[in-house]
Amino acid sequence: MFRTALRNVLAHKGRLLMTVLAVLLGVAFVSGTLVFTSTISNAQQNSLQKGFTGVDVAIHTTGRAAADPEAGPGRPGERPALSQQLLDKAATVPGAASASGSVAGYAAVAGKDGKLASEGQSPRGANYYPGGDGKDARYPLKDGRGPRAAGEIALDAKTAERAGYKVGDTVRVSVDGPVLPQKLTGIFTSDDGSVEAGNSLTLFDTATAQKFYGKQGEFNEIAVKAAPGTSQTVLKAELDKILPSDTETVTGKQLADEQAKMVSDDMKAMQKFLLIFAGIALFVGIFIIANTFSMLVAQRTKELALLRAVGASRRQVTRSVLTEAFVVGAIAAVTGLLAGIGIGAVLRSVVRDMGASIPDGPLVVSLSTVLTSLAVGVLVTMLAAWLPARRAAKIPPVAAMSSVHAVASAKSLVVRNSIGAALSALGVAVLLTGSANEMVLSGGAALLVLGVFVLTPLLSRPLIAAAEPVLRTFGISGKLARQNAVRNPRRTAATASALMIGLTLITGMTVVAGSMQQAVDKLATSSLKADFLVSMANRNPLSPEVEKTLASSPGVTAVSPVRESPARIGDGHTPLTGVDGRTIEQLAKPKFTSGSFAGLSGDKAVVDKELAKKRGWKVGSSLPVTFEDGKKGTLTVSGVYQGSELLNGIVVDTRTLAPHQELTADSRVLVKTETGANESAKDSLRKALGDNPAIQIADKKDISNSIAGAVNTFLNMMYGLLGMAVVVAVLGVVNTLAMSVFERSQEIGMLRAIGLDRKGIKRMVRLESLLISLFGGVLGIGLGVFFGWVPGDMIRKLLPDYAMVIPWGRMVLFLLLAAVVGVLAALWPARRAARLNMLAAIKAE
Missing domain, CATH: 2.40.70 (Cathepsin D, subunit A; domain 1)
Incomplete structure (x- = not known):
């Protein structure tokens, strides 16, 4: 049976290619997400480790800042500060080699062209704190000297090179608004991850930095370097003896671990967000896999029944089909993993181009990423193939006498429609009664989508029949296309549902985002009289x-x-x-x-x-x-x-x-x-x-454009992520049509024999594809608009002016997208159908 399964895989290479691609895309998204987040997390953690190499113990104010009214009866907004006296005492405790104070904030540097010299979105300023040798060990000088008085600055080497500055130049700097002409006295190198990611770092003398970012004689942090032979723990214990009550000490290792955990948590949130879309693509892929294996099983009815007749058990037949699924899933998983590594690299470049601060570092492909990708590809494929495998095992040996197994009974369709109606009704009820709770909304949406999917075979007949007046204009090709589309409603439903899910999500987000944009725009500009x-x-x-x-x-x-x-x-x-x-x-x-x-x-x-x-x-x-x-x-x-x-x-x-x-x-x-x-x-x-x-x-127009730009950026990102699901859906339509053409070879041969030319055959297949795609598009857009309306009450609690706005232009565009999907998906199957040899097709079994 194992050899039989392998033979079947090799015998249907063309048919299974689309299935492999569907799984491959989903797995590539999963592995690409894992590679991307692991790479960014590793780079940021390495960068942070470098930043703490000169810090053995750091002194901070305690977390209970007096800005918190619950902290006590002190002044609102008052924060305890780290004084120069404390710094001087810290430098003289046993085991301390040196101590330096830090104060930092925002500092934008203008290039010679008047634009920001920083490539990142977080240009920073800090203080240059020289030690006994007149140098600050944190910032090794490449050229010149450190700033010593007001009006002098030092720049990181990357920014200086990017902006074309050299020692002695006048640099325009802005800390909180007014432009400050500063003399560039030094250029330094830095391992700071923010600098490596393209942000500028400007150093002022300590007194000037304190004036800009705090109070004279006060610091945000004091870093203490341990003397040779003194551990961080011992130094911390010594410093604790001199600390006032509103301060605390943290070892460099603790700081690095805390920052690493923060980075890891941030990456997990991003990872979860991206994996949701990978899951959507894989979910859509399940329809295609199940459809493919169902059709392959139907085409091999006679073969499987003969296997049963010569002694194969039901379990062996089931295992044979699942073995095919395992081979297909393994191939897709391996190729998806390789593609995902490339996607991870591309994602890093794209995020950098968008201005995010990402340090340099190698691509990280962990063992967990490899195992997860392989497991996802194989398990999803085998899960989707399980029902067709069971159906194959139930084929009675007597079916070997017939070339076609019995079609679904009317009773099974009635049961399916009843279940679908119940799920849909329950989903609508949950959505309408629980519209103020996000979790309830999500559950109701899932129930409704599932219900509509189950009902899709029932919905296909009236919706496709509605296109009959248009199809009549295409003559016999249009009539045959409509009949073919409803001939196997379950297959048509499964194919259309893949496209429906993608368009439901795209449409729903477009409606909500567009409505929120208008509400926020109104809120931001309606109360503004200023120019x-x-x-x-x-x-x-x-x-x-x-x-x-x-x-x-x-x-x-x-x-x-x-x-x-x-x-x-x-x-x-x-x-x-x-x-x-x-x-x-x-x-x-x-x-x-x-x-x-x-x-x-x-x-x-x-x-x-x-x-x-x-x-x-x-x-x-x-x-x-x-x-x-x-x-x-x-x-x-x-x-x-x-x-x-x-x-x-x-x-x-x-x-x-x-x-x-x-x-x-x-x-x-x-x-x-x-x-x-x-x-x-x-x-x-x-x-x-x-x-x-x-x-x-x-002005008001700029504010509106800014809001619209933010919304469009979000939507474009969502469209890109959900585009994977749409691509998978296209593969599903191609797969269904290709196998449908194979099944109808004899019928197509007869049509050619009685006078339907090749153009008519092509037109028939294209119209069938167009019908299936538009059917999925109409369902998806309809559901999406409904999902865009449902959360209105919840959003109005945050935005009183919120009102649903249906972007008709985009709705038409989405419907045209569905039509384009249908046309493109039909290109290869239509060409294949038109090139069938009519005599060979008529003789085919």
Whole structure:
């Protein structure tokens, strides 16, 4: 029986090729995902290990920062800091060779062309902390010297080379908005993974870095190097003796392990996300495999029955078919694994091209990846072939007297339709009653898809019959195509379902994403009266100098900063948002349910509706507040408004916040000009800010385009991932048609003999393929629109303006895609059918 199985595999190489490809694509996606995530994880972990080579013990502030109101009665927003005195003491403990302090933040470097010199999205700045020899061991100098005073910087070698800078040049740097001309005094090398991934690293002298990123004389971290012969554990114990209560020590090994775990967890999340799409492709592939083996078994009915007649048991017949599946699955798994390694390499390049910071490193193909890929390919194929194998084993020996085994009985179709109807009804009921819960929605969607799949043979007849008026225009070819499509409804259903699943997911995501885009767009722009919104490109805080510069610029009529300040209202931590109460009505128009911006000054505040409802506040309510400097006061609610991305929470006048703020920073600045939102006004503002590439100036159109761009990027990524399932579905249509042509060889020969020419045969096969594809497309788009409507109530809790929007243009495009799938899938089977020798076909059994 084993030799028989191998012979059958070799005898049907062409027919099984499509099955191999279907499994191969799914396995390639799985192995590619595993290779990609393992490679990125390994590269980042190696990079982190390098970053901790000079750190034996690190001193941090404890996790209980006083910014957490539950931490105690201290000032809101106050964080314990690491002082210079602590650093000096740490450097003198027994077993310490040296100690250095670190302070870091954002620093954008402009190239000579005015654009950002960083290839990555996270350009950084840090301090140069020289030791006794005048050098910082963390940053070996390649040329020049380290920065010693304000106005001097050092750049990493990769950025300097990329931007064409050399020692002595003037470099334009932006930390929080204004452009800072700096003299380049040194160029250094670094093993920092962020630098290796293309981000720029700018070093300032310690005092300047502390001014930019913290407070004078304070550090974010103190790194201590152990003296030769002193272990990290011993050094940690010595440092613990001198630490104040709000600090803690962590060994370099612990830091590396913690970072490695964080990287691993992030990669697992990404891996899970990508594997979902691999699973979809494999699920679609199951239909094709089951279809293929069902047709192969049907074609070998006589052969299998003869095997039973000469003594083969049912178990042997089942094993014979499963052995074929094992061979096919093994071939597909091995080739899929090899293809997946290539996919992993391509994915890394694509993610890098999108601006992600990925360190260099070798491709990682672990043993678990190999075993998982092989197991997935073999098990999926054998699972899909199991039902056809059982069906083959049940063929009675007497069937050897007939060339065709009995078709499915009416009773079995009635049972199938009843089960499908029950599953569909249950799925719809779950979706309609549980639309506020994600898990319930997922379960209901799965039940409905399964139900529709079971019902597909029943649905095929009326839906395909609806195309009859169009098919009549194609004469006898159209009539035969319709009859062929409904001749074996189960096969047609299985083929169409593969395409249906892919289009259901694509359509559903398109409807939800498009509807959310419109809601977010409306939320972001409807409350904006300002012509421009100015912010840092990376969303970091802006210097208050930016607002002052804009306010004094020609043509600007109104300006307001939007800044946040930590505060405590009663027992809860609730940040305050500051705006200019004198100009905010000219720049923002949120929807007020009561009160207004009028008179926003002193102790007056307006609060968003959600927060007011949660806390039981209304116009006139008094709010006891503790400001960030620890002083107490009382705010009076003068308005309740609908919150948005522009404004939310508790809004007060910046003059109310100013006396309590030690450091002032704006999240964004709203600007209104005499000429309105136009390119001339935008250019004028850009020049006023020194043509700073780190600052973004956006009007309403830019905000809308940004939202649309983010949604389209997400959708394009989803289309690419789900495209694998569509490709697998195409293979399924090709496979079904090819085998259908083989089964109907005698019939096609008779049609040729009685006068149907080759063009008519080709047209018949193409129309049949088109019908099956459009049938799957209509079902998929219909289900997708329904799935796009169902979560509306859940989304409206987050986006009150959410309303389902059906993108008709894309729906038509998806239907055309289904039609193109049908046309392309029919090319080879139609050509093969037209080239059949009519006499040989008539004589075929």
